[in-house]
Amino acid sequence: xxxxxxxxxxxxxxxxxxxxxxxxxxxxxxxxxxxxxxxxxxxxxxxxxxxxxxxxxxxxxxxxxxxxxxxxxxxxxxxxxxxxxxxxxxxxxxxxxxxxxxxxxxxxxxxxxxxxxxxxxxxxxxxxxxxxxxxxxxxxxxxxxxxxxxxxxxxxxxxxxxxxxx
Amino acid sequence: xxxxxxxxxxxxxxxxxxxxxxxxxxxxxxxxxxxxxxxxxxxxxxxxxxxxxxxxxxxxxxxxxxxxxxxxxxxxxxxxxxxxxxxxxxxxxxxxxxxxxxxxxxxxxxxxxxxxxxxxxxxxxxxxxxxxxxxxxxxxxxxxxxxxxxxxxxxxxxxxxxxxxxxxxxxxxxxxxxxxxxxxxxxxxxxxxxxxxxxxxxxxxxxxxxxxxxxxxxxxxxxxxxxxxxxxxxxxxxxxxxxxxxxxxxxxxxxxxxxxxxxxxxxxxxxxxxxxxxxxxxxxxxxxxxxxxxxxxxxxxxxxxxxxxxxxxxxxxxxxxxxxxxxxxxxxxxxxxxxxxxxxxxxxxxxxxxxxxxxxxxxxxxxxxxxxxxxxxxxxxxxxxxxxxxxxxxxxxxxxxxxxxxxxxxxxxxxxxxxxxxxxxxxxxxxxxxxxxxxxxxxxxxxxxxxxxxxxxxxxxxxxxxxxxxxxxxxxxxxxxxxxxxxxxxxxxxxxxxxxxxxxxxxxxxxxxxxxxxxxxxxxxxxxxxxxxxxxxxxxxxxxxxxxxxxxxxxxxxxxx
Ligand SMILES: Cc1ncc(C[n+]2csc(CCOP(=O)(O)OP(=O)(O)O)c2C)c(N)n1
Numbered sequence: 248x249x250x251x252x253x254x255x256x257x258x259x260x261x262x263x264x265x266x267x268x269x270x271x272x273x274x275x276x277x278x279x280x281x282x283x284x285x286x287x288x289x290x291x292x293x294x295x296x297x298x299x300x301x302x303x304x305x306x307x308x309x310x311x312x313x314x315x316x317x318x319x320x321x322x323x324x325x326x327x328x329x330x331x332x333x334x335x336x337x338x339x340x341x342x343x344x345x346x347x348x349x350x351x352x353x354x355x356x357x358x359x360x361x362x363x364x365x366x367x368x369x370x371x372x373x374x375x376x377x378x379x380x381x382x383x384x385x386x387x388x389x390x391x392x393x394x395x396x397x398x399x400x401x402x403x404x405x406x407x408x409x410x411x412x413x
Numbered sequence: 414x415x416x417x418x419x420x421x422x423x424x425x426x427x428x429x430x431x432x433x434x435x436x437x438x439x440x441x442x443x444x445x446x447x448x449x450x451x452x453x454x455x456x457x458x459x460x461x462x463x464x465x466x467x468x469x470x471x472x473x474x475x476x477x478x479x480x481x482x483x484x485x486x487x488x489x490x491x492x493x494x495x496x497x498x499x500x501x502x503x504x505x506x507x508x509x510x511x512x513x514x515x516x517x518x519x520x521x522x523x524x525x526x527x528x529x530x531x532x533x534x535x536x537x538x539x540x541x542x543x544x545x546x547x548x549x550x551x552x553x554x555x556x557x558x559x560x561x562x563x564x565x566x567x568x569x570x571x572x573x574x575x576x577x578x579x580x581x582x583x584x585x586x587x588x589x590x591x592x593x594x595x596x597x598x599x600x601x602x603x604x605x606x607x608x609x610x611x612x613x614x615x616x617x618x619x620x621x622x623x624x625x626x627x628x629x630x631x632x633x634x635x636x637x638x639x640x641x642x643x644x645x646x647x648x649x650x651x652x653x654x655x656x657x658x659x660x661x662x663x664x665x666x667x668x669x670x671x672x673x674x675x676x677x678x679x680x681x682x683x684x685x686x687x688x689x690x691x692x693x694x695x696x697x698x699x700x701x702x703x704x705x706x707x708x709x710x711x712x713x714x715x716x717x718x719x720x721x722x723x724x725x726x727x728x729x730x731x732x733x734x735x736x737x738x739x740x741x742x743x744x745x746x747x748x749x750x751x752x753x754x755x756x757x758x759x760x761x762x763x764x765x766x767x768x769x770x771x772x773x774x775x776x777x778x779x780x781x782x783x784x785x786x787x788x789x790x791x792x793x794x795x796x797x798x799x800x801x802x803x804x805x806x807x808x809x810x811x812x813x814x815x816x817x818x819x820x821x822x823x824x825x826x827x828x829x830x831x832x833x834x835x836x837x838x839x840x841x842x843x844x845x846x847x848x849x850x851x852x853x854x855x856x857x858x859x860x861x862x863x864x865x866x867x868x869x870x871x872x873x874x875x876x877x878x879x880x881x882x883x884x885x886x887x888x889x890x891x892x893x894x895x896x897x898x899x900x901x902x903x904x905x906x907x908x909x910x911x912x913x914x915x916x917x918x919x920x921x922x923x924x925x926x927x928x929x930x931x932x933x934x935x936x937x938x939x940x941x942x943x944x945x946x947x948x949x950x951x952x953x954x955x956x957x958x959x960x961x962x963x964x965x966x967x968x969x970x971x972x973x974x
Contacts (some may be wrong), residue, residue: 258593262530262542269534304720311717317539317559320593 248299250279251306251326252402254410255294258318259285266316267294276300276309280334280399291320291411295401323410325402332402335372336380337362341391342369350390357383368393376400418546419448419577422510425553426454428585431481433457433472433843435465439485440525441512441574448577457843457872460864462489464836466496467862470505471840474823475798475848477630479506479560480840486512487525490571491532495830498536500567502827503651504628506560507567508553509533515575516544529571538566546579551586558589562596563732564715565628598714600731602739607727608686608710609743612751615684615708617758618644621667624651624826625689625714625733627819632656634737635688641744643752645682645762647675649690651826654816662759664766668696669962670808674766676960676968679704681762688712689733692722693827698968712736769960769973771812778928782806782881782952786813788932789851789879792940797849798823798841802834802858804888806881808958810853821848832861838876839869851877851940856906857886863915869945870920877940878921878947880912884954891957895972916947927951 257263264283271278279297286293300306310322325332342350342364350369354361359373373383377400384395404410416424422445426434433455438446449456459465462484469480480500484493490511500507514523530540539559541552549572556568612618620639626632632655639646645662648655650671656663665672667679676698679685685707690696697703700723708726711719712733719728729736744751773783786809793799795817801807801824816822823841825833838852859880869876881887886904893901913923924939924946926932939946960971 262540265531265534266539273535304724308717308721311719315538315715315717317591317594 248277248301249306250297250299251324252330252332252400253296253298253310253313254323254325254402255296255313255319256286256321256411257292257294258320259290259292260318263292263318266318267313270312270316274308274312280397282399282401295399297400321411321413323404323413325404325410328413329405330402331405332376332400333374334377334380334400335374335398336384337396338371338373338384338387339368339393339395340371340387341367341393346390353383353386359383414583416581416583417444417448417577418549418572418579418581419445420452421546421549421581421583422553422572422577423448423452423454424583425550425585426481429479429553429557431479434481434483435459435468435472435840436483437462437465437485437489439489439512441486441514442483442577444574444577445483445512456483457868459836459868461862462492463496463832464862464865464868466493466507466509467499467833467836468840468843468865469507470496470500470833471800471823471837472844473500473505473507474837475820475841475844477628477820478844479508479557481508481510483510484512485525486514486529486574487527490529491527494532494536495832497533497567497569499825499828499830499833501536501538503624503825504565505567506565508556508560509567509569511569511571512577513542513571513573516573517575519573529569533569536567537569538564540569541571543570543572543576546576546581549576549581550584554586555589555591558596559594563594563598598732599735600729604727604729605736605739605743608729608740609747611684611708611710611727612642612686612744613747613749617682618642618684618686618755619678619682619707619762620644620646620686620688621648621679621690622646622652622655622688623649623690626652626655629689629714629733630819631689631733631737632819634733634741638737638741638744641741641751642755643759644755645678645759647671647678649693649696649826650811650824652690653811653822654819657817658815662763664762665771666811667968669698670812670958670960671696672766672771672812673769673960673971673973674762676962676971677765678762680706680967680969682707685709686712687725688737689714691718694722695826697723698962698970699965702967712740775929778930780926780929780932780950780952782809782883782956783813784929785879785881785932785950785952786810786853788936789940790814792937793849793851797821797851798845800824800834800838800841800850800852802852802854803829803831804855804858804886805883805891805956805958806853806855806887809881814853831858834858835862835865835876835878838878839865839874842874842876849877850875851879853879853881855887856880856882856884856910856912859912866916866919866921866947874945875943876945878945880947880949881952882912882949883952883956887956888958890954894955894957895963912947912949921945921947923947923949925949925951
């Protein structure tokens with residue numbers, strides 16, 4: 248299975264997310280993550296989809312089917328052009344007095360941050376590529392993880408040309 | 414002009430050239446129906462919303478125009494679902510207008526509320542929920558544009574009830590502004606040059622056309638290309654009528670119950686030119702062994718269809734209206750005498766087909782379905798529209814009715830919806846009053862929208878309803894006979910129903926034919942009479958549709974008797 252990150256520009260209209268998610272489930276595409284947010288243009292939403300496929304052909308199917316949605320303006324496969332992908336994770340970990348020092352050193356090693364501390368737990372925030380996020384989750388699994396929230400990957404192409412002009 | 418939302422809907426429909434809608438009223442569309450009343454907007458009240466949507470579908474298939482259906486919220490909208498899915502599978506342009514509960518009531522599980530956009534998302538090309546009256550003209554304009562351009566399909570518009578009452582300064586937009594959609598489907602001309610070269614270099618080409626040729630109105634181009642190439646040709650079920658049945662080298666339709674000749678030619682050809690078809694599983698047999706000796710070319714408007722089911726060697730993505738004329742001209746410019754070059758192969762394909770033509774065995778004085786449909790085909794003129802329901806009779810109609818032109822064989826191919834036939838036939842007749850419309854249905858299928866007999870009676874819609882009455886859900890029975898040890902589980906219909914009485918009770922004449930000689934003595938007069946009629950024809954219960962490519966088999970592994 249190969250993973251690709253697609254940047255999908257869509258009309259910022261009600262129903263768009265239903266159309267996109269409905270298509271993904273109807274066509275039984277394998278989606279690793281999906282996230283959406285506003286862009287520099289108020290009328291456009293950017294949906295970031297990480298899709299995992301068996302073959303190039305299957306990838307074409309995903310792109311072509313998404314392309315048929317009326318509210319999809321543009322799809323760019325950012326895995327095929329130089330680009331930078333990032334994901335944000337927040338991890339709530341049980342932090343007993345004894346564990347705390349260890350946790351701080353893990354956080355330092357990953358250049359993560361502790362963004363909340365209570366007497367029982369800490370919340371660790373980390374931004375990075377997917378491998379890095381996976382790695383910190385792995386290391387922290389030695390401690391007692393209370394919950395994890397991940398955004399899924401978002402990405403921008405390198406260089407001056409935005410996705411809408413590609 | 415100042416008007417309310419209901420008037421704005423109807424004015425917009427008028428601007429789109431809509432001359433007839435099929436619809437059923439209810440709470441949230443009362444205001445809309447009040448304006449329909451005041452404006453005398455032509456509306457056919459059907460017996461069921463499913464009838465309305467199939468009727469709009471039949472209207473669209475018969476004409477190429479966009480069919481329009483109106484229903485109320487909740488149950489009304491839900492009753493459209495099968496019909497929308499049917500049209501979507503066969504790329505039929507529809508605009509489906511439903512009332513939704515008022516804005517303030519949305520999301521509260523209000524009386525008769527269903528999430529129409531949620532339900533219709535997988536079965537439409539696009540859908541809208543209109544909450545603001547000012548969006549009405551733009552949305553309707555876009556909906557018609559989307560439905561009838563590109564790959565045609567249904568679009569649904571759900572309108573909140575208070576929108577019908579709200580006031581608007583009506584202005585119909587003349588421009589469409591859709592950033593993610595265009596009606597220009599022009600591909601890469603070089604891709605066509607490659608196909609010309611492939612045709613020049615092949616020995617055994619086969620043209621395989623589908624419903625896309627009908628929806629793009631390019632059957633003339635196909636016929637001219639065939640004139641030039643002189644190669645054998647076949648069609649999908651959905652493409653029936655594009656190629657003249659008497660054309661030399663035409664092998665009949667292909668697929669699960671298609672002709673022996675067509676299926677063998679697909680397996681034997683070395684270049685398969687697939688035009689406006691989507692390699693449905695009914696047509697490919699076992700995918701891995703489909704056309705094993707051929708390079709495959711795909712002319713197709715929808716890029717997502719290319720390499721979806723079958724990997725192709727060449728693709729020409731774009732509107733057939735763009736690609737086929739170019740292809741034709743480029744072929745005409747070639748120095749090769751194709752007709753001469755391919756004539757031996759054409760004769761070979763035709764001779765192969767002659768080994769097992771579509772046929773039936775006459776037995777005593779029982780009426781064989783094949784005999785019935787052949788007879789009707791002979792009795793009908795070349796402009797007749799044949800409509801079918803779903804089952805054995807559908808396949809027999811495809812095999813034995815000689816469809817002479819596009820838009821004259823209307824059938825639910827992709828979804829296989831029993832109950833499609835009667836309302837679709839009604840829609841087709843309303844669309845083409847000058848054409849004879851004959852419905853072939855089964856004793857199972859007819860029950861699934863039989864209420865529309867009352868509609869055709871009330872509106873004097875002249876449809877001849879031929880019930881191929883075999884006292885069984887025949888297609889189910891055939892599979893049970895062949896693959897489930899004759900266990901006729903829930904398929905026998907040796908019941909007390911009397912279709913003549915049902916017809917008469919609804920206001921339609923009813924006739925019954927039980928003996929072969931009645932095809933000569935009674936049928937012609939009934940068929941040529943004025944006005945709707947139900948013709949209940951008794952046929953044997955255990956007849957199989959032959960040939961048959963069983964599930965998972967290759968196209969050349971047909972059951973032949
Ligand atoms: C709405 C719907 N339900 C069930 C089926 C499954 N099905 C396919 S053919 C068939 C039998 C049709 O019987 P009939 O209309 O009598 O036609 P026949 O096959 O006997 O010609 C059935 C039940 C279907 N296609 N559509």
